[in-house]
Amino acid sequence: MTRTDSTLCPSCGKTTESNSNFCEHCAFDLRKLHESVAPAINRPAKLIGILALSLGLSLSIGYFVLRKVNHANATQPSRFDLTPDKVATLARAQMIRDVEASLPKSVTSFGHFGTYQDMRRAKVLDCAVSMFGKYLDCKPGPKGELFKLDGFDLKLPIGRKMPAVTAVSQVDQTSALADVVLVFEPSEGYDVFQRWKQAFYKPAIQDEAHRVHLRLSDDVWRIEKIE
Numbered sequence: 001m002t003r004t005d006s007t008l009c010p011s012c013g014k015t016t017e018s019n020s021n022f023c024e025h026c027a028f029d030l031r032k033l034h035e036s037v038a039p040a041i042n043r044p045a046k047l048i049g050i051l052a053l054s055l056g057l058s059l060s061i062g063y064f065v066l067r068k069v070n071h072a073n074a075t076q077p078s079r080f081d082l083t084p085d086k087v088a089t090l091a092r093a094q095m096i097r098d099v100e101a102s103l104p105k106s107v108t109s110f111g112h113f114g115t116y117q118d119m120r121r122a123k124v125l126d127c128a129v130s131m132f133g134k135y136l137d138c139k140p141g142p143k144g145e146l147f148k149l150d151g152f153d154l155k156l157p158i159g160r161k162m163p164a165v166t167a168v169s170q171v172d173q174t175s176a177l178a179d180v181v182l183v184f185e186p187s188e189g190y191d192v193f194q195r196w197k198q199a200f201y202k203p204a205i206q207d208e209a210h211r212v213h214l215r216l217s218d219d220v221w222r223i224e225k226i227e
Helices: 031-075 084-095 110-121 189-195
Strands: 006-008 015-017 097-104 125-129 135-140 148-150 153-172 175-186 208-217 220-226
Touching: 084 153, 084 175, 084 208, 084 220, 110 125, 110 135, 135 148, 135 153, 153 189, 175 220
Parallel strands: none
Antiparallel strands: 006 015, 097 153, 125 135, 148 153, 153 175, 175 208, 208 220
């Protein structure tokens, strides 16, 4: 602390030099006065030092906490966890399609007489034959258990179309797009169809490409729309 040029003596009320330990007029011990004034003068400086130390400590703690949070966020896996396998599971629940081949239960044109005759001989079909050799009101034969009647047609299940996921892309944290292709997989009836396919209407067995919209709701991915 820097003292003032003069000090007022509390005993006699006269001034004396500030660096004097005793009053020049009454010999009062001024050292006690200097000791009591010094702490009061030093107190603001100490307070500023404490505040600066506290601020520095707070900034340090904040820095390390922020680093820890950033590190946790960096190492935390992304919320977008939609994989092609997950999309395929969702697609199988909604997009599997049974494929059937159909043929008329009655044939009156000469173009298919031979085919119906072969199917009748193989006991796949059981048909009534008219006096003109036309096949009328055909039904599944003893070996045609896969056939079923449906109005004026006979239906034969030949397989189904299964979804195959070719790509998945993220739109945002709660939505995504997937490219899905329906691929035909033959079943037992496909061999029957192949053997006598000239008698059947042409079934849709070609691959089908679809764009699937997905949305995350309640932490569960769901198919929102199929194009």
